[in-house]
Amino acid sequence: MKILLLQLKRIGDLILTTPAISALRANFPDSRLTLVVSNKCAELVPAIWDVDRIWMARRNLRDLALFFTVAREKFDYCIDFTRTDRSAFLAFLSGARTRAVSYRVRDQSKKRARVYTDFV
Template sequence: MKILLLQLKRIGDLILTTPAIAVLRKNFPDAHITLAVSNECAELLPAISNVDRVLLARRNLRDVAMVSSVAGKRFDYCIDFTRNDRSAFLTLLSGARRRVASYRVREQSKTRAKVYTDLVGVRVRDMHTIDYNLALLEPLGVRAASSAPQLELPRTAREKADRLRRDWKIARPYVILHPGSARPEKLWDAARWAEVIDHFREDNEFDLVLTSGPAAHEQTHIAAITHRTRQKFIDLSGKTDLLTLAALVGQAQLLVTVDSAPVHFAA
């Protein structure tokens, strides 16, 4: 059996797809599972298990090779977790005899809906994203209870996190404050972040660790926060890769963040 999974959204969306991937592997241990993801998720891939092959969608001419791989494989099943024009095109090329998506695709485009053989009666706004992704497996005869995301961090990520804690003298239990997000519209007001950070002055039992991604808009946001706070903290913003950050989050006593990848790491 050959199964194609299309998850072309962001890092958080891929993390929330891992329970569905794990359930597929449990139910079809001998299946060949191919996972297509966006290039933005490449850094997360070493922690994704239970797949045999990964295809990267880069939105450039290099996608010709990926498209050829999909078209030449002749899959048995294709599950589209993304539900956009690009994923519908790949679904069509897959040649799968069963092509699955949410019924919501019909409301977006009746033409695009014709690509699919199975439209499952669920929509993500009515349930947790993990449960939504699991529900899309029903045409394969799979029903599963909700479960936590499954990431297998490589040893190198844990070693980098340990080294950062030593180098920055994080010896006590610590709290991570992660104001950053890849999407600027998700950033919280800098003055309010400063209030949250200053609130921790009342508790000296923890080290405060500030993290974020390296993007310019995130670094500008961090600078605005640090300008407003009087509290001392350890600034690791822009100093970790994605999986090292996941390892740091895994050992933290508390994570305070917005809707971004670290909140899924904490799960």
């Protein structure tokens, strides 16, 4: 099972996401966890060891390569911790049948909410 985790905000948000990542690893030990983080969080990346791969998102043309990589991978699940347009686009590209996000997205953007299948 391949799970894509999206946390494209700042370093504090990434730190707050780590317990959820650890819980996913504990409950799905055989899954392949891929985390996409902002390049602004690069300093914290070595401390996150519950994931199999970490991909950096940048706000420039290099993100095109990331978009193609995510689309090629065909994930089973996607969990979006970020709730932004960019993360919604990555969730869509993931090809995951199950794409989860905070229930707040439904109130923030009806267009963005259409990308997701589950709201928690």
